[in-house]
Amino acid sequence: MAAVRRPTVRDIARHAGVSVATVSRVTSDDPRVRAETRARVQASIDAHGYTPSSLGLGLARRRHQALGVVLPGLGGPYFAELLRGVESVAAAHDTAVTVLGAHLRPDVAGAVERLARRTDALVVQAGTVDDAVLAAVADEVAVVVLAGSPQHPTTVRTDGESACRDVTAHLVDVHGHRRLRFVGLPPGAPEPAQRHRGFRRALSERGLVESGPPLSVGLEAVDGAAAARDLRASGDVPDALVCANDEIAFGLLATLPGLGYDVPHDVAIVGFDDNALAALAAPRLTTVHQPTAELGATAARLALAAASGEEEPTTDHVLPTRTVVRESCGCSPAPGARR
Amino acid sequence: MAAVRRPTVRDIARHAGVSVATVSRVTSDDPRVRAETRARVQASIDAHGYTPSSLGLGLARRRHQALGVVLPGLGGPYFAELLRGVESVAAAHDTAVTVLGAHLRPDVAGAVERLARRTDALVVQAGTVDDAVLAAVADEVAVVVLAGSPQHPTTVRTDGESACRDVTAHLVDVHGHRRLRFVGLPPGAPEPAQRHRGFRRALSERGLVESGPPLSVGLEAVDGAAAARDLRASGDVPDALVCANDEIAFGLLATLPGLGYDVPHDVAIVGFDDNALAALAAPRLTTVHQPTAELGATAARLALAAASGEEEPTTDHVLPTRTVVRESCGCSPAPGARR
DNA sequence: GTGAAAGCGCTAACAA
DNA sequence: TTGTTAGCGCTTTCAC
Numbered sequence: 001m002a003a004v005r006r007p008t009v010r011d012i013a014r015h016a017g018v019s020v021a022t023v024s025r026v027t028s029d030d031p032r033v034r035a036e037t038r039a040r041v042q043a044s045i046d047a048h049g050y051t052p053s054s055l056g057l058g059l060a061r062r063r064h065q066a067l068g069v070v071l072p073g074l075g076g077p078y079f080a081e082l083l084r085g086v087e088s089v090a091a092a093h094d095t096a097v098t099v100l101g102a103h104l105r106p107d108v109a110g111a112v113e114r115l116a117r118r119t120d121a122l123v124v125q126a127g128t129v130d131d132a133v134l135a136a137v138a139d140e141v142a143v144v145v146l147a148g149s150p151q152h153p154t155t156v157r158t159d160g161e162s163a164c165r166d167v168t169a170h171l172v173d174v175h176g177h178r179r180l181r182f183v184g185l186p187p188g189a190p191e192p193a194q195r196h197r198g199f200r201r202a203l204s205e206r207g208l209v210e211s212g213p214p215l216s217v218g219l220e221a222v223d224g225a226a227a228a229r230d231l232r233a234s235g236d237v238p239d240a241l242v243c244a245n246d247e248i249a250f251g252l253l254a255t256l257p258g259l260g261y262d263v264p265h266d267v268a269i270v271g272f273d274d275n276a277l278a279a280l281a282a283p284r285l286t287t288v289h290q291p292t293a294e295l296g297a298t299a300a301r302l303a304l305a306a307a308s309g310e311e312e313p314t315t316d317h318v319l320p321t322r323t324v325v326r327e328s329c330g331c332s333p334a335p336g337a338r339r
Numbered sequence: 340m341a342a343v344r345r346p347t348v349r350d351i352a353r354h355a356g357v358s359v360a361t362v363s364r365v366t367s368d369d370p371r372v373r374a375e376t377r378a379r380v381q382a383s384i385d386a387h388g389y390t391p392s393s394l395g396l397g398l399a400r401r402r403h404q405a406l407g408v409v410l411p412g413l414g415g416p417y418f419a420e421l422l423r424g425v426e427s428v429a430a431a432h433d434t435a436v437t438v439l440g441a442h443l444r445p446d447v448a449g450a451v452e453r454l455a456r457r458t459d460a461l462v463v464q465a466g467t468v469d470d471a472v473l474a475a476v477a478d479e480v481a482v483v484v485l486a487g488s489p490q491h492p493t494t495v496r497t498d499g500e501s502a503c504r505d506v507t508a509h510l511v512d513v514h515g516h517r518r519l520r521f522v523g524l525p526p527g528a529p530e531p532a533q534r535h536r537g538f539r540r541a542l543s544e545r546g547l548v549e550s551g552p553p554l555s556v557g558l559e560a561v562d563g564a565a566a567a568r569d570l571r572a573s574g575d576v577p578d579a580l581v582c583a584n585d586e587i588a589f590g591l592l593a594t595l596p597g598l599g600y601d602v603p604h605d606v607a608i609v610g611f612d613d614n615a616l617a618a619l620a621a622p623r624l625t626t627v628h629q630p631t632a633e634l635g636a637t638a639a640r641l642a643l644a645a646a647s648g649e650e651e652p653t654t655d656h657v658l659p660t661r662t663v664v665r666e667s668c669g670c671s672p673a674p675g676a677r678r
Numbered sequence: 679g680t681g682a683a684a685g686c687g688c689t690a691a692c693a694a
Numbered sequence: 695t696t697g698t699t700a701g702c703g704c705t706t707t708c709a710c
Contacts (some may be wrong), residue, residue: 006479008703019681024705034679054457055403056703059394059686066437066457074426075419083413087440091450096457098405098437101426111430118393118405118435140345225619254619280564280593347687358697363689373695395687398702 007048008056016044027052066096067300067307068119068141070112072128072189074101076220076247077275078292079125082146085296086123093304095120102128109133116141121303123296126152127189142306144299147191154306156299156317160191160272163288163321164198165205167270168242170286170323172206175268175330177239183227183252184244185214192219192244195272199242211238219244224251232259237267240329246271246278246287253281253328264330274324284326284333291319346387347395355383366391405435406642407458407480409451411467411528413440415559415586416614417631418464421485424635425462432643434459441467448472455480460642462635465491466528481645483638486530493645495638495656499530499611502627502660503537504544506609507581509625509662511545514607514669516578522566522591523583524553531558531583534611538581550577558583563590571598576606579668585610585617585626592620592667603669613663623665623672630658 013020018041025033026041033041044050058064067090071079083099090097098119105111112129113136116122121142124134131151134143138153148155171177182199185192196214203210216227224243228251231237243249249271256263263269263283271278274289298317325331348359355362357380364372365380372380383389397403406429410418422438429436437458444450451468452475455461460481463473470490473482477492487494510516521538524531535553542549555566563582567590570576582588588610595602602608602622610617613628637656664670 009705010703020704021681021683021706022679025680028705032679037679051452051456053398053703054453055394055398055401056686057705059392059398059688059703060705062394062686064394073419074422075416077414080412080414080419083438084440084443087413087438087443091444094453096437096454097439098435099422099426100436101423104423104426105430113390114393114433115435117390221616221619250616251619254616254621257621277560277589277593280560280590282593282596345687348689349687359688360690360697360699361695364696367689371695376695392687395702396689398687398704399689401702 006053007050008053012041012044012048012050015048016041064118064120065094066098066119067303068098068100068115068122070100070102070115070122070124070128072101072103072125074099074104077277078245078247078273081275081292082125082296085293085298086300087296088293089297089300089304095304113137121307123299123303126155126191142303144303144306146295146299147194149190150316153314154302154317155315156295156302156319158290158295158319158321160194160321161198161201163290163323164195164242164272165202166198166323167272167286167288167329168199168202169206170325171240171242171268171270171329172202172208175240177268178208179211179238180208180240180242181210181212181238182214182242182244183216184219184223184248186217186219189219195242195244212236215241216248219248221247221251221254224248224253225255226251228252228255228259228261232261237261240268240270243269243271246273246275246285249285249287249328250277250281253283253285264328268330269328271328278324279326281328283328286326286329286331287324289322289324291321294319345392346389347392351380351383351387351389354387355380403457403459404433405437405458406639406646407437407439407454407461409439409441409454409461409463409467411440411442411464413438413443416616417584417586417612420614420631421464421635424632424637425639426635427632428636428639428643434643452476459646462638462642463487465494465530481642483642483645485634485638486533488529489655492653493641493656494654495634495641495658497629497634497658497660499533499660500537500540502629502662503534503581503611504541505537505662506611506625506627506668507538507541508545509664510579510581510607510609510668511541511547514579516607517547518550518577519547519579519581520549520551520577521553521581521583522555523558523562523587525556525558528558534581534583551575554580555587558587560586560590560593563587563592564594565590567591567594567598567600571600576600579607579609582608582610585612585614585624588624588626588667589616589620592622592624603667607669608667610667617663618665620667622667625665625668625670626663628661628663630660633658 009020116137126148145152271287278285352359455476465487484491555562610626617624
């Protein structure tokens with residue numbers, strides 16, 4: 001802990017025999033300083049190990065040099081990957097990343113408001129915070145909503161509905177499944193809802209309806225495992241299960257065989273996200289690839305741009321997805337696929 | 340983005356007909372304000388939607404109200420869980436959490452130094468930052484090292500060596516395995532190294548040696564998958580594999596069957612961490628349970644305490660672990676274990 | 679090219 | 695109980 005007081009501009013100024021203004025010019029790379037003076041100042045800076053206080057600097061410049069990220073939880077491969085994307089662009093902008101796990105907080109609204117007050121921009125996962133709070137906060141900081149809907153000003157997302165429509169279509173058209181169910185639909189989360197819509201659209205386009213309500217409300221592997229048990233208990237296992245994300249699919253994949261159901265023979269399974277484990281599962285998971293880190297990076301980029309006044313018009317950025325066919329849907333291993 | 344200037348103490352003071360000091364007293368819950376005055380000030384505060392600037396406040400109080408967390412990457416269940424622990428404590432202290440993914444950064448040392456300058460305390464995963472940097476930074480902020488070794492002042496960890504010694508012993512003593520290998524030993528990471536030591540200790544105590552060098556250097560599921568392929572290629576699959584963490588074990592679990600090796604019949608596998616998927620894998624993973632969130636929470640608690648001057652003596656906090664026997668080691672399902 | 683001085687928004691002695 | 699007044703550490707006009 002700090003025993004010695006950190007040197008300030010004034011210390012350096014005195015030591016170098018210049019004014020604080022000059023020191024400030026040196027630390028902020030202002031060109032109008034004579035090379036000789038600059039060298040002398042720099043020497044003092046080095047000698048004292050001086051670095052500007054972020055608080056003083058922030059106050060004077062009215063800038064926090066920080067980006068806030070609000071996610072439901074901090075767990076799971078999806079959000080980790082998202083955060084990675086955010087971090088990479090933040091690092092490039094010399095900006096700190098401050099995180100907030102919304103689902104861990106008793107008072108999300110308050111926490112977000114406080115976060116807004118110590119950052120220049122916010123990247124918020126849709127469904128974690130009331131839109132009213134978001135709106136209130138939006139005139140203090142730039143806000144970019146991940147997976148947001150049209151009512152949000154700036155959004156970054158993928159088209160989960162079409163993507164999920166496509167994998168579902170694969171299940172019906174290629175494998176001839178007729179009895180399909182959706183797994184994972186937590187209330188208030190827009191992305192699973194979107195995917196569920198795509199699922200139903202694919203079915204109705206083919207004259208089918210979902211053969212039962214969505215199973216399970218969570219988005220984690222344990223929820224998939226629970227869904228598997230419920231299914232067995234109900235005695236009614238459908239032809240195929242379309243999951244809101246890969247983790248749920250892993251839970252199913254890990255549990256169904258022990259319950260006596262072979263995947264994909266007895267029941268086909270598809271996921272969503274294409275996380276690192278998808279290609280490792282047994283059978284390998286057919287899923288929708290999302291550019292997860294890209295989503296985070298794009299959001300961060302937009303947020304930071306908006307924060308530095310590049311007041312761009314309201315925009316909706318849709319990143320591309322792609323169906324990745326492996327074996328959990330019933331397809332045979334592609335020739336050359338490593339196992 | 341901010342169109343209107345945010346109100347300041349002075350605005351509120353003027354509007355409420357009091358001095359800035361009184362406003363400050365109200366916002367910081369100072370008791371020496373008459374109830375009546377307080378009410379009037381509070382009314383102005385509410386009317387203007389005033390909230391103290393964190394920058395001004397921080398500068399005056401010389402406190403950031405922020406905690407920095409340095410982890411290798413932000414990915415994976417382990418670090419997510421750790422972060423969850425940190426967040427919960429930080430939230431209780433009304434403190435923001437600023438994260439840094441060390442392995443994503445080209446200039447870790449610089450990044451950590453900058454982070455130190457905008458936080459009151461740092462929780463650092465051992466092996467992510469040079470000890471020299473840590474030492475340099477330690478007289479600016481409180482530093483707590485996760486999984487650190489004795490040369491660090493304050494550390495929070497589990498006894499990975501003993502824990503790994505114990506699971507390894509189980510494999511040898513209960514299942515009679517003699518040819519065992521360790522998987523996952525990235526250079527510079529102290530925890531896997533510790534576990535590897537425990538592994539070797541268990542063996543040597545029983546007159547055995549590891550039947551080959553540690554496999555794979557990564558700590559992720561893909562690394563386990565790669566290790567499985569290497570093993571097959573070498574044609575020499577041992578009796579049992581002891582993994583540095585659960586993720587590696589999942590990679591093995593997912594890949595070995597496809598290669599023609601049954602787990603645990605042909606090869607036993609044990610992991611480390613006991614993450615959420617461990618009880619879901621097929622077969623369920625025998626592993627060492629770590630109180631991961633607790634580790635983060637404890638570290639955060641210590642860091643914050645140190646930051647608020649409770650200059651406690653150098654301490655080494657060791658949290659308990661426990662071997663969780665499931666079926667991947669070859670044991671039969673415990674009666675009553677849900678599958 | 680350099681310096682003096684006025685803030686940025688807040689807290690904390692000290693006085694009253 | 696309340697107000698006055700220095701700062702906290704930095705940037706940034708505006709003179710020189």
